[in-house]
Amino acid sequence: MHSPEELRLRVETYLNELELTSELGQLREAVHYSLLGGGKRIRPVLALATAEALEVNVDHMLAAACSIELVHTFSLVHDDLPALDDDDLRRGQPSCHAKYGEAVAILAGDALLAEALRLALLYGTPEVARELTDASLGMIGGQYIDITSEVQLDSDGLVELHRLKTGKLLAAPIGCALAVAGVTPNEQRPWRTFAAELGLLFQIVDDVLDATGTAEQLGKTPGKDEAAGKVTYVTLHGIDRARQLADxxxxxxxxxxxxxxADTSSLYEIVATIRERRT
Amino acid sequence: MHSPEELRLRVETYLNELELTSELGQLREAVHYSLLGGGKRIRPVLALATAEALEVNVDHMLAAACSIELVHTFSLVHDDLPALDDDDLRRGQPSCHAKYGEAVAILAGDALLAEALRLALLYGTPEVARELTDASLGMIGGQYIDITSEVQLDSDGLVELHRLKTGKLLAAPIGCALAVAGVTPNEQRPWRTFAAELGLLFQIVDDVLDATGTAEQLGKTPGKDEAAGKVTYVTLHGIDRARQLADxxxxxxxxxxxxxxADTSSLYEIVATIRERRT
Incomplete structure (x- = not known):
C-alpha cells in the first residue's frame, strides 16, 4: 500500500512520459502544457488508491487512472474558453486559450478527450472505457446546466449540478478501478456510495475556498462564482453552515x-486531504 | 446485400431513434439538431456496406456505423465555430453555434464525441472503439494543420493534411467493420488500402465542388477555400487536372x-456516388 504522495509521484511520472498520438503534431505542445500544469492529481491518485485496496497493481492501473486526469483537463480547457467561463488563469498560469489562442484550445480539449479514451482502451475489457465515457457525458451535462441556468438554482438544483459537473469525474476513479479489478456489480455498492459522497464533499470545499481563498493560494481567480451571481453552497447556506455540511x-x-x-488507509488520507485542503 | 440507399435509410432511422444520454439534459436538443441536419451519411453507409461484404448483419453494425457519423458531426460543429472556420451555414441550415450560441456548440461537439464512443463501446471487444478513437485523433491532428498552416502547403503537405482531416474518418468505416467482423490483421491489407484511397478521392471531389458549386447545391458557403488562400487540389493543379486525379x-x-x-457491389456503387456527386 502506497501513500497518496507516492501515488501522486507515480502519476506525475506517467503523465510526463506519456507519448501522445504522433498525428496530433504540434498540437501536442498545447495538450502537454495543459496536462502538466501542476494539478493536484486527486482523481488519478484516488483511482490508484482504490485499485490497491482492491489488490490491483499500481502499474496496471496507471493508464486508467491518468485517463481520468486527461478528461478532467479537457473539461478545464473547454470550461476556461471565452464563450464559457472566460478565465485566463488556471493553476496560476495562463489558461490554454490565453497562451495558444481559442482555436488551438478547442482542438487541444478535443484531443485530450480522445487521448483519454485511447488510454482507457488499452485494457482487454471495454468496461474501463465505458466508465470513463459515462462520466464524461455526465460531466458535459453538468457544464451545460452551469452555463445555461439563468434562474437561480435551488438547493436540489445545486446538488444535481454538482453531482454531474464535479461528482461524475470524482466518482470515475472508483468506477474505473472496479472495472480494472473486475468487481461484480453486487460487490460494487459500498464503493459506489463512497464515490458519490466524495464528489459532494469536494464541491462544498471548493465553494468555501472560492469564497475565502486568494488568487495566490488558488492559482485561479477567486470569488468568481459569487461575482457571477452563481448559487454555491456558500451563497445558499452561509460559510459556517457550508463548512458544517463538508464535515x-x-x-x-x-x-x-x-x-x-479492504485496506482503505490511503483512501482515508485522501478524504482528509480533500476536506482540509486550502488551495 | 442492401443497396446504398437502403442502408442510408437504416442509418437515418437509427439516428432518429437514438436515445442520447439523459444526463445531457437540454443539450440533447443541440446535439440532435446537428446530427439530424440531413447529411449524406456516406461514412455509416460505407461501414454497413463493408460489414455486409464481410457477412456481418446490418443490425449488428448499426451502432458502430453511426458512431462514426457522430464523430464526423462533432468535427463539423467544432470546425464551424468562429475561432476556427467561422461558418454560419451547414447543410443549408444555420450551423450549431449560429443557432445555439458558441458555448452550447462547444459542449454539443464534446457530447457528440463522447456519445460516439458510448456507441462504439456497445460491442464486446474494445477494438471498435479503438478504431474510432484512432480515427478521431488523426482527424483532430488534421484540423490542427488546417488552422495553423500559415505558409502555403506543397503537394505533399496537402496529401498529409487530407490523409488526416478527411481520410481518417473515411477510413474508419472500413476499420470499424473489420473490427466488428473480427478480420485478422493479415486479411485486412486490401481493405485498408481501399479505405485510404477512398479518403483521397473524396477530398479531391470536395475541392472541385468547392471551386465550382453554388451555395444552394452545397448547402454551405462555396469558394471559401480559395478565398481563404487555402491550398486545394484545384488551386494546386487546376480544375481539369484535379478532375483527372479524381478519376x-x-x-x-x-x-x-x-x-x-467478397460481394463488393454496394461498395462499387458508393465509390461511383462519391466520384459523381454534385453536392
Missing amino acids: DARSRIEKELAGIP | DARSRIEKELAGIP
Whole structure:
C-alpha cells in the first residue's frame, strides 16, 4: 500500500512520459502544457488508491487512472474558453486559450478527450472505457446546466449540478478501478456510495475556498462564482453552515469506508486531504 | 446485400431513434439538431456496406456505423465555430453555434464525441472503439494543420493534411467493420488500402465542388477555400487536372475492390456516388 504522495509521484511520472498520438503534431505542445500544469492529481491518485485496496497493481492501473486526469483537463480547457467561463488563469498560469489562442484550445480539449479514451482502451475489457465515457457525458451535462441556468438554482438544483459537473469525474476513479479489478456489480455498492459522497464533499470545499481563498493560494481567480451571481453552497447556506455540511459529508464517507473489508488507509488520507485542503 | 440507399435509410432511422444520454439534459436538443441536419451519411453507409461484404448483419453494425457519423458531426460543429472556420451555414441550415450560441456548440461537439464512443463501446471487444478513437485523433491532428498552416502547403503537405482531416474518418468505416467482423490483421491489407484511397478521392471531389458549386447545391458557403488562400487540389493543379486525379483515384479503388474475394457491389456503387456527386 502506497501513500497518496507516492501515488501522486507515480502519476506525475506517467503523465510526463506519456507519448501522445504522433498525428496530433504540434498540437501536442498545447495538450502537454495543459496536462502538466501542476494539478493536484486527486482523481488519478484516488483511482490508484482504490485499485490497491482492491489488490490491483499500481502499474496496471496507471493508464486508467491518468485517463481520468486527461478528461478532467479537457473539461478545464473547454470550461476556461471565452464563450464559457472566460478565465485566463488556471493553476496560476495562463489558461490554454490565453497562451495558444481559442482555436488551438478547442482542438487541444478535443484531443485530450480522445487521448483519454485511447488510454482507457488499452485494457482487454471495454468496461474501463465505458466508465470513463459515462462520466464524461455526465460531466458535459453538468457544464451545460452551469452555463445555461439563468434562474437561480435551488438547493436540489445545486446538488444535481454538482453531482454531474464535479461528482461524475470524482466518482470515475472508483468506477474505473472496479472495472480494472473486475468487481461484480453486487460487490460494487459500498464503493459506489463512497464515490458519490466524495464528489459532494469536494464541491462544498471548493465553494468555501472560492469564497475565502486568494488568487495566490488558488492559482485561479477567486470569488468568481459569487461575482457571477452563481448559487454555491456558500451563497445558499452561509460559510459556517457550508463548512458544517463538508464535515457531515466527511463523516458519512468515513463510515462508508469503515464498512468495506479492504485496506482503505490511503483512501482515508485522501478524504482528509480533500476536506482540509486550502488551495 | 442492401443497396446504398437502403442502408442510408437504416442509418437515418437509427439516428432518429437514438436515445442520447439523459444526463445531457437540454443539450440533447443541440446535439440532435446537428446530427439530424440531413447529411449524406456516406461514412455509416460505407461501414454497413463493408460489414455486409464481410457477412456481418446490418443490425449488428448499426451502432458502430453511426458512431462514426457522430464523430464526423462533432468535427463539423467544432470546425464551424468562429475561432476556427467561422461558418454560419451547414447543410443549408444555420450551423450549431449560429443557432445555439458558441458555448452550447462547444459542449454539443464534446457530447457528440463522447456519445460516439458510448456507441462504439456497445460491442464486446474494445477494438471498435479503438478504431474510432484512432480515427478521431488523426482527424483532430488534421484540423490542427488546417488552422495553423500559415505558409502555403506543397503537394505533399496537402496529401498529409487530407490523409488526416478527411481520410481518417473515411477510413474508419472500413476499420470499424473489420473490427466488428473480427478480420485478422493479415486479411485486412486490401481493405485498408481501399479505405485510404477512398479518403483521397473524396477530398479531391470536395475541392472541385468547392471551386465550382453554388451555395444552394452545397448547402454551405462555396469558394471559401480559395478565398481563404487555402491550398486545394484545384488551386494546386487546376480544375481539369484535379478532375483527372479524381478519376485516377477511382480507378485504383475499383482495382483494389476487384481483388477482394467478397460481394463488393454496394461498395462499387458508393465509390461511383462519391466520384459523381454534385453536392
